[in-house]
Amino acid sequence: MEDNNPISPSGSQTQNPDGNSPSDNDVSVDALARKVQESLSLAKRHKFWETQPVGQFKDLGDSSLPEGPIEPPTPLSEVKQEPYNLPNLYEWITCDMDSDEMCSEVYNLLSNNYVEDDENMFRFNYSKEFLRWALRPPGYFKSWHIGVRAKSSKKLVAFITGVPARIRTRDSVVNMAEINFLCVHKKLRSKRLAPVMIKEVTRRVHLENIWQAAYTAGVVLPTPISTCQYWHRSLNPKKLIDVGFSRLGARMTMSRTIKLYKLPDSTATPGFRKMEPHDVPAVTRLLRKYLSQFLVAPDFDEDDVEHWLLPKVGVVDSYLVESPETHEITDFCSFYTLPSSILGNQNYSTLKAAYSYYNVSTTTPLLQLMNDALIVAKQKDYDVFNALDVMQNESFLKELKFGPGDGKLHYYLYNYRINHIMRPSELGLVLL
Ligand SMILES: CCCCCCCCCCCCCC(=O)SCCNC(=O)CCNC(=O)[C@H](O)C(C)(C)COP(=O)(O)OP(=O)(O)OC[C@H]1O[C@@H](n2cnc3c(N)ncnc32)[C@H](O)[C@@H]1OP(=O)(O)O
Secondary structure, X not given: OOOOOOOOOHHHHOXXXXXXOOOHHHHHHHHXXXXXXXXXXXXXXXXXXXXXXXOOHHHOOXXXXXXXXXXXXXXXXXXXXXXXXXXXXXXXXXXOOXXXXXXXXXXXXXXXXXXXXXXXOEEXXXXXXXXXXXXXXXXOOHHHEEEEEEOOOOOEEEEEEEEEEXXXXXXXXXXXXXXXXXXXXXXXXXXXXXXXXXXXXHHHHHOOOOOEEEXXXXXXXXXXXXXXXXXXXXXXXXXXXXXXXXXXOOOOOHHHHHHHOOOOOOOOOOOEEEOOHHHHHHHHHHHHHHHOOOOEEEOOOHHHHHHHHOOEOOOEEEEEEEOOXXXXXXXXXXXXXXXXXXXXXXXXXXXXXXXXXXXXXXOOOHHHHHHHHHHHHHHOOOOEXXXXXXXXXXXXXXXXXXXXXXXXXXXEEEOOEOOOOEOHHHEOOOOX
């Protein structure tokens, strides 16, 4: 996810007949603008982030600093026992995501105030079922689902969450928190509430004896371990163009564009089928082996695979290839469902987007596997299929007619130093 501009790049999907990127001219202007923006934000002071145990810009390229934890754990008895102070009109709550009422309040806060693209045309619209899935993995802590209410109206005005995850960086598996869904109501922005939210979630994570975290954001903060890009594959080009998600390429007509993105009606790979509960052990083996090649990746066990990858209607879809001869599970692909609200369009209110999650190919070429994933997504009526350039995704993006988005997604670790900025292809981690 996420974040500043993950949904889309109205300007970025200007596609040529070959389905790829904008004209050279656009690319260089865009790239230049990005460089200028990046160097500006490098120079920017970060009053809060400068005080935190994260890689600092001034240390970039200093390979004398050791990789690993930046600060040692403190004894649990020294972790602050009371919550941080909030401005007087507000109070902390712990959000019980089992409760329908609470879940609806969170859903409403996020659907009205969470991440939008730079042009404010689209806003993420995580479903309630998705939020429940994302926030209740094996071993989750209720205390890490943190809300802020206005004392008088009781209205939920801010939110931040963590979930536990074992993440491997090189040879070390570290217990971490994955931090997500940081949101402050639009009317309360720029009042330095976010740093208090972050400090409070940090405190509650520390209370569980966990000292590291992973997160992604669309904004540049000290200091990304990697910077990735979203790519978008049109499945319903007419709607995407109508709502301003993409534009008709130069010298393209609507009917040529529709033809360009047409997909076969059915999948091509023999033995391609939906993942089922009895596949959990085989998928876990396949995925663990595959993820071991990346520098940073989750350390999934069977419980994690059952939670994160077993299909859940409208939330996560997983398919695999079972060899018709040997019945061995040889390949796997998955995507999650994250619609965006379309803001201020007369004809459409929702963009149905699939996001590539974890994919493994050992026997079926990845290109063919992902083409089958596109075909199922099209059958299920998604408008667009999104993928980051992480893992081996670059090998299929251009050929399968994905176009580059204009938003970047930066990956971060808290209290863990990595000495070089990683290429997206060295990352084996997808956060929601
Ligand atoms: C060991 C356990 C550790 C656990 C914690 C690990 C760290 C987790 C970190 C969180 C991972 C979250 C992962 C996601 O969920 S990323 C998704 C973030 N959410 C959105 O983009 C939704 C729409 N936006 C908003 O709701 C607000 O604009 C937010 C809440 C983002 C900021 O509110 P606001 O706009 O009202 O600002 P402020 O005046 O209160 O505060 C300004 C300070 O906040 C820093 N800021 C701004 N945006 C982000 C951001 N996305 N990550 C980290 N820091 C951010 C900013 O640089 C500045 O600090 P500094 O530059 O002066 O230093």
